[in-house]
Amino acid sequence: MKRTLTALLGGVALVAGLALAAAAQDKPTMGIVVKIGGIPWFNAMETGIKEKGEALGVDATMIGPTSADPALQVRAIEDLIAAGVDVIGVVPNDEAALEPVLEKARAAGIKVVAHEGPGLNNVDWDFELASAKGFGETHAELLAQKMGGKGEYAMFVGSLTVPLHNAWADAAIAYLGEKYPDMKLIGERYGVAESVDDSRKTALDLMAANPNLTGFLAFGSQGPIGAGRAIEEQRKIGAVHVLGPFSPGQGRDLVKSGAISGGFMWNPAEAGRVFVTMGKLLLDGTEIADGTEIEGLGVVHPDAAGKDIITDNLIAINADTVDGLADLGL
Numbered sequence: 001m002k003r004t005l006t007a008l009l010g011g012v013a014l015v016a017g018l019a020l021a022a023a024a025q026d027k028p029t030m031g032i033v034v035k036i037g038g039i040p041w042f043n044a045m046e047t048g049i050k051e052k053g054e055a056l057g058v059d060a061t062m063i064g065p066t067s068a069d070p071a072l073q074v075r076a077i078e079d080l081i082a083a084g085v086d087v088i089g090v091v092p093n094d095e096a097a098l099e100p101v102l103e104k105a106r107a108a109g110i111k112v113v114a115h116e117g118p119g120l121n122n123v124d125w126d127f128e129l130a131s132a133k134g135f136g137e138t139h140a141e142l143l144a145q146k147m148g149g150k151g152e153y154a155m156f157v158g159s160l161t162v163p164l165h166n167a168w169a170d171a172a173i174a175y176l177g178e179k180y181p182d183m184k185l186i187g188e189r190y191g192v193a194e195s196v197d198d199s200r201k202t203a204l205d206l207m208a209a210n211p212n213l214t215g216f217l218a219f220g221s222q223g224p225i226g227a228g229r230a231i232e233e234q235r236k237i238g239a240v241h242v243l244g245p246f247s248p249g250q251g252r253d254l255v256k257s258g259a260i261s262g263g264f265m266w267n268p269a270e271a272g273r274v275f276v277t278m279g280k281l282l283l284d285g286t287e288i289a290d291g292t293e294i295e296g297l298g299v300v301h302p303d304a305a306g307k308d309i310i311t312d313n314l315i316a317i318n319a320d321t322v323d324g325l326a327d328l329g330l
Contacts, residue, residue, distance in 0.1 A: 089112075
């Protein structure tokens with residue numbers, strides 16, 4: 001409780017400082033609330049946010065809660081509203097939990113940009129660097145190849161309330177059920193993939209209880225890391241395959257050892273840059289229509305009714321690419 005309160009008070013000071021600094025410099029202000037602070041994925045996103053903020057003259061700051069608790073995201077957005085920022089960005093942990101506070105932000109005249117939140121209603125735009133179906137199916141096909149098209153596998157997601165992680169899981173499970181009927185899902189999906197420790201422990205427990213388990217598909221950047229460590233501990237490299245999106249710098253050694261078999265990602269630093277670009281376009285009143293070219297997204301074909309801009313900009317993470325990606329700071 002004390003740590004959470006300290007983090008929240010720090011967030012208040014942060015956004016207040018952001019607003020004051022911007023007022024002095026006459027810059028537009030943007031606060032971006034991510035799922036959780038202090039992990040490599042969002043550290044890279046923060047780098048992109050800062051870079052693009054400086055380039056476009058936007059005072060842009062990332063706020064990372066101390067845990068993936070949706071209530072902490074709500075509180076951070078409330079603080080940004082109170083600070084009077086011009087744009088709020090969010091990577092939601094729970095879309096439904098955020099709708100009321102995002103509605104409040106828009107009623108206050110604040111522009112709202114989301115990422116990994118295609119189901120949100122109270123936004124000006126949500127942008128995605130991967131379609132949910134494509135992301136899930138691409139991972140599923142790679143898992144099937146690694147497992148030889150048969151065997152038992154487990155599914156991790158960041159949380160059972162993260163809509164996009166679960167949409168990826170839905171797509172992957174449906175794809176495997178149709179294309180590879182000899183692959184069987186163990187139990188239900190496990191909401192542990194935003195924690196290395198929880199993912200590791202759950203992987204160890206599942207392997208102990210299911211001796212025929214030969215695959216993990218983990219949607220959430222800490223899931224492959226934790227499961228990969230469990231594979232190393234149990235000396236099951238090559239026998240059990242771990243796939244999913246993760247930060248290459250964090251998972252480089254696990255990929256090289258074979259504990260993580262691979263995965264796909266988009267560039268979180270690029271997502272950070274797109275956040276600021278989208279915010280500036282909204283503040284400038286720029287129309288985003290079919291065929292508009294947006295730096296970081298390319299030529300877009302937006303769903304105006306759904307307020308979604310969905311692209312496919314996937315990058316493979318494997319033994320051949322992981323060093324280069326990690327050296328980029330990802």
